[in-house]
Amino acid sequence: xxxxxxxxxxxxxxxLIGVVVAADSLRLGSGWGMEGPKPGFFPSLMAAIMIVxxxxxxxKVLGKPGKNALEQFVPPEAIKPVLVVxxxxxxxxxxxxxVGLYVAGMIYxxxxxxxxxxxRWRTALAIGVLTPLAxxxxxxxxxxxxxxxxxxxxxxxxx
Amino acid sequence: MDILSxxxxxLGVSVQPFNLMIAVAGLVLGVIVGVLPGxxxxxxxxxxxxxxxxxxxxxxxxxxxxLYWGALYGGAICSILFNIPGEPWAVAVxxxxxxxxxxxxxGLALCLSFFAHFVGAVFGTLLLTFFxxxxxxxxxxxxxxxxxxxxxxxxxxxVGLGGKEPMKTLVATALGFIMAAVGIDTISxxxxxxxxxxALMGGFSFIVAVIGLFGIGEIFxxxxxxxxxxxxxxxxxxxxxxxxxxAIARYPRLVVQSALVGCWMGVMPxxxxxxxxxxxxxxxxxxxxxxxxxxxxxxxxxxAPEAAAHGAGTSAMLPMIxxxxxxxxxxxxxxxxxxxxxxxxxxxxxxxxxxFVWGMIGSSWIANILGLVVVVAFAPLxxxxxxxxxxxxxxxxIFICAMGAYAVNNRMIDIWYMMLFGIIGYLFKxxxxxxxxxxxxxxxxxxxxxxxxxGLIMSQGSLWVFFxxxxxxxxxxxxxxxxxxxxxxxVRSRLTKA
Numbered sequence: 313x314x315x316x317x318x319x320x321x322x323x324x325x326x327x328l329i330g331v332v333v334a335a336d337s338l339r340l341g342s343g344w345g346m347e348g349p350k351p352g353f354f355p356s357l358m359a360a361i362m363i364v365x366x367x368x369x370x371x372k373v374l375g376k377p378g379k380n381a382l383e384q385f386v387p388p389e390a391i392k393p394v395l396v397v398x399x400x401x402x403x404x405x406x407x408x409x410x411v412g413l414y415v416a417g418m419i420y421x422x423x424x425x426x427x428x429x430x431x432r433w434r435t436a437l438a439i440g441v442l443t444p445l446a447x448x449x450x451x452x453x454x455x456x457x458x459x460x461x462x463x464x465x466x467x468x469x470x471x
Numbered sequence: 472m473d474i475l476s477x478x479x480x481x482l483g484v485s486v487q488p489f490n491l492m493i494a495v496a497g498l499v500l501g502v503i504v505g506v507l508p509g510x511x512x513x514x515x516x517x518x519x520x521x522x523x524x525x526x527x528x529x530x531x532x533x534x535x536x537x538l539y540w541g542a543l544y545g546g547a548i549c550s551i552l553f554n555i556p557g558e559p560w561a562v563a564v565x566x567x568x569x570x571x572x573x574x575x576x577x578g579l580a581l582c583l584s585f586f587a588h589f590v591g592a593v594f595g596t597l598l599l600t601f602f603x604x605x606x607x608x609x610x611x612x613x614x615x616x617x618x619x620x621x622x623x624x625x626x627x628x629x630v631g632l633g634g635k636e637p638m639k640t641l642v643a644t645a646l647g648f649i650m651a652a653v654g655i656d657t658i659s660x661x662x663x664x665x666x667x668x669x670a671l672m673g674g675f676s677f678i679v680a681v682i683g684l685f686g687i688g689e690i691f692x693x694x695x696x697x698x699x700x701x702x703x704x705x706x707x708x709x710x711x712x713x714x715x716x717x718a719i720a721r722y723p724r725l726v727v728q729s730a731l732v733g734c735w736m737g738v739m740p741x742x743x744x745x746x747x748x749x750x751x752x753x754x755x756x757x758x759x760x761x762x763x764x765x766x767x768x769x770x771x772x773x774x775a776p777e778a779a780a781h782g783a784g785t786s787a788m789l790p791m792i793x794x795x796x797x798x799x800x801x802x803x804x805x806x807x808x809x810x811x812x813x814x815x816x817x818x819x820x821x822x823x824x825x826x827f828v829w830g831m832i833g834s835s836w837i838a839n840i841l842g843l844v845v846v847v848a849f850a851p852l853x854x855x856x857x858x859x860x861x862x863x864x865x866x867x868x869i870f871i872c873a874m875g876a877y878a879v880n881n882r883m884i885d886i887w888y889m890m891l892f893g894i895i896g897y898l899f900k901x902x903x904x905x906x907x908x909x910x911x912x913x914x915x916x917x918x919x920x921x922x923x924x925x926g927l928i929m930s931q932g933s934l935w936v937f938f939x940x941x942x943x944x945x946x947x948x949x950x951x952x953x954x955x956x957x958x959x960x961x962v963r964s965r966l967t968k969a
Contacts, residue, residue: 319902326642333649336664348928351656351663354920358645358652365642372638385901390695397694398894401687401869405886413877417870429862439863447874455525459874460883 316373316381323369330362400424412462417444477825478600481833484826490533493526494838497534498845501541502853506549508556508693510686510868512542512784512801517681518875520808528812529830535805536788536831537838540592542801543784544846545853547584547777552577552703552854560780563747567765567772574768577705582715583770585707585846587726587777590719592839594730594778595737595785599792599832603821606793610818615925616936618795620946622919623937625796627954628739629908637957639904647909650675651916658924670884677807677914678879681800683889684906686872688896690865705854707847718770725754729775733782737798738789750779785835792820792828795918800907803914 333355340352373381386394404420411419422440425431451457484490504515516535523531546561551568564584571580613621630640653664654674665671719726729750736746754775755765765772787798788805795817797803809816820828846853876889899906912919930936938944952959 318898322898322902322904323642326646329646329649333664336666340661340663344932348658349924351659351661354923355649355652355663358648361645362642362649365638365645368638369636369642386695390697393694393697394691397690397865397869398890400866402890404869405873405890408873408886409883413873417873421866421870424866425863429860431860431862439867443867444870447871451874451878455522457521457524457878458881460877460886 313385314381315378315383315385318385319373319381320370323366323373326362327366327370330359330366334359334363396428400428408460408462410462411464411468413459414444414448415468416462417447474601474604477604477829478833480826481829481831482836483833484529484830485533485834485837490530490830490834491837493530493534494537494834494841495845497537498541498544498838498842501538501543502545502548502842502846503541503856504538505542505545506853506856507864507868508549508689510689512539513681513799513804514686514689514872515542516801516804516808517678518686518871520678520804520811521875521878523808523812528809528814528824529827531808531812532805532827532831533834533838535808536835537842539784539801539805540781540835540838540842541845543592543781544585544588544842546780547588548581548846548850548854549857551580551584551773552705553857559744560747560776560784562744563751563776563780564773566751566776567767567769570766571768571770571773572703572705576711576768577703578707578711579714579770580768580773581705581850582707582711582847583718583773584777585843585850586715586719587729587774588781589839589843590726591730591733591778591781591783592785592835592842594727594734595782596832596835596839598734598738598786599789599835603789603793603828603832606789607818607821610794611822613794613818613942615922615929616939616943617946619919619922619926619937620943620950621794621796622915622922623950624946624953625915626908626912627950629905629911631953631956636903639902640908643899643904643906643909644912647912648916648919650680651677651913652920657917658921673880673882673884675888675913676879676885677910678804679876679885679888680892680910680913681804681807682872682876683892684896684899684910685800686868687889687893688900690868691893691897692900694865704851706851712847718774722771722774725757725771726774726778729754729778730782733779733784734786736779737783737786739798744780746783747776747780750775785839788831788835791816792831793818796915797911800910803911807914 337352337356337359341350342352342356343350400420404416407416407419418441421443422436425440426433426436429436451459485494500515500519501512504510504512515538519535519538523534526534546556547564547568550556550561550565551572554565554569556562556565568580568584571577626644629644630637649664653671654662655672656663662672732750732753733746736749751772754771755762758765758771761769784799787802789798791797791802791806795806797806806816814820814824814827872889873886876885877883879885896906926936938947
């Protein structure tokens with residue numbers, strides 16, 4: 313995907329958000345109500361700015377593209393490293409819904425350090441298990457700040 | 472002397488053993504956060520906000536501001552030793568700091584930068600101590616139209632002076648305001664922009680947005696650029712400290728001038744990054760026949776941007792505590808904290824919570840002195856943080872960010888929002904959408920909207936109330952001129968061409 317294409321798609325999405333917000337603000341009423349401006353007044357103003365602004369951005373990209381318009385938006389050699397960050401992180405969050413943040417963190421850290429970092433199992437386990445445990449102690453026990461336990465987290469960390 | 476007795480009280484608060492301990496912890500964490508590329512002061516404060524729930528507000532603000540000062544100090548370590556700016560305002564110091572390190576004087580470069588930071592901090596804190604109460608008492612006369620005028624001026628200066636593409640800045644700002652409006656309308660109590668989804672009902676948390684945009688987004692950026700970390704090892708020796716004093720004695724005017732440039736830029740929403748570049752530019756322009764030496768490791772090329780950066784960072788707190796408008800993203804996060812602790816940022820703070828405000832100002836004096844000692848003594852130790860392999864550091868950062876994002880509101884959805892904001896941050900940075908005004912709009916959204924609506928209620932719908940003299944009128948005119956500046960320039964350049 314070229315830089316120009318990415319620019320256009322982003323502006324297009326922003327335009328769409330503007331339109332959706334405008335529609336909801338008009339539903340709420342954007343004029344003068346019983347006691348001053350109605351709730352939709354301010355959002356409709358902002359939606360108008362977004363719509364006009366993103367149309368102008370699109371016009372500029374189409375009319376006078378920048379120097380790097382035809383370059384690749386994400387350099388081909390960078391796609392893999394970015395995905396290697398994004399995908400495991402999303403998997404960890406998914407796992408958090410099931411086993412809670414601490415256990416998910418342990419699995420994520422250990423496997424990431426072992427497979428992506430290519431460290432020995434010993435190193436990976438030591439960092440991956442001990443760090444979340446330390447945080448568990450500090451937050452859950454010392455500061456009494458709860459972290460998501462997921463469906464089974466409270467059973468997995470019973471101490 | 473009212474101010475001096477208040478200051479004494481503030482100093483008293485900040486040297487209580489618990490607060491002193493908090494200050495050191497904040498400083499150390501701050502330097503680490505500042506050294507690491509991909510984790511800045513704003514992000515560090517955002518992650519720590521849940522921790523502050525367990526302490527009194529004064530200690531909480533001391534923790535966050537100390538983290539901020541630490542991050543300001545720490546940004547330089549990475550720039551000088553590794554030629555990788557840990558923070559955007561530390562870019563200018565790489566011009567002369569890195570060549571100096573290459574020549575084998577890394578210790579001197581670090582020391583120069585730390586002492587320059589300290590001078591900037593002194594000027595910024597002087598401003599906080601003596602000028603902030605004056606501004607605050609002036610701002611007590613502000614009604615909704617004047618408050619709205621200040622906001623308008625803030626955002627139009629982002630659009631007008633902010634960057635290469637003003638239209639994108641405008642769109643990003645509007646998006647921030649829209650995100651702030653999602654959820655329950657504070658005036659009428661009606662649900663807005665939720666489209667029947669319970670996930671949207673709670674709105675977007677500003678803190679989560681910061682963690683996503685600055686934390687996760689920066690990580691993507693770093694990975695894409697394929698970070699290679701190779702740097703110098705350095706100890707600060709006594710001879711470096713002596714040479715630093717000699718350098719400051721040789722360029723006293725330059726250091727003061729840079730610190731003042733920083734303070735001026737910090738009060739405006741521009742912030743530390745342009746201040747450091749400006750101070751470097753001024754220093755170089757005024758160097759006369761020494762100009763050739765800039766960029767090759769000139770001492771003044773390190774002193775100027777660093778004094779300005781810390782001056783700006785410190786004075787960015789001034790509009791936050793006096794007007795409720797933060798001067799930098801980190802100040803915005805601290806202000807978000809204030810609101811969570813149940814304090815109203817703005818002029819009333821000086822009246823209603825003097826121990827809080829003066830405790831913060833007092834700790835700024837103490838902490839900047841402590842900070843100098845910490846970084847001078849332990850610079851090599853902090854630099855070694857960067858030698859942690861990226862495959863260990865990166866997942867740890869994401870895990871810590873996730874903890875921070877969840878703990879703000881105890882909502883699982885916020886961790887997903889954090890990832891979403893991370894992707895948005897990555898995209899926006901690459902496409903030149905400026906994120907600072909978007910964040911500011913998100914944190915100021917409710918205030919700006921209620922100022923606008925209350926102003927209109929006051930005047931029964933007439934827009935003239937926003938142009939009423941003596942305060943609102945100049946604010947509105949200033950906002951109009953600055954906001955339309957790119958347009959004015961475009962017209963001018965077309966006229967001169969024709």
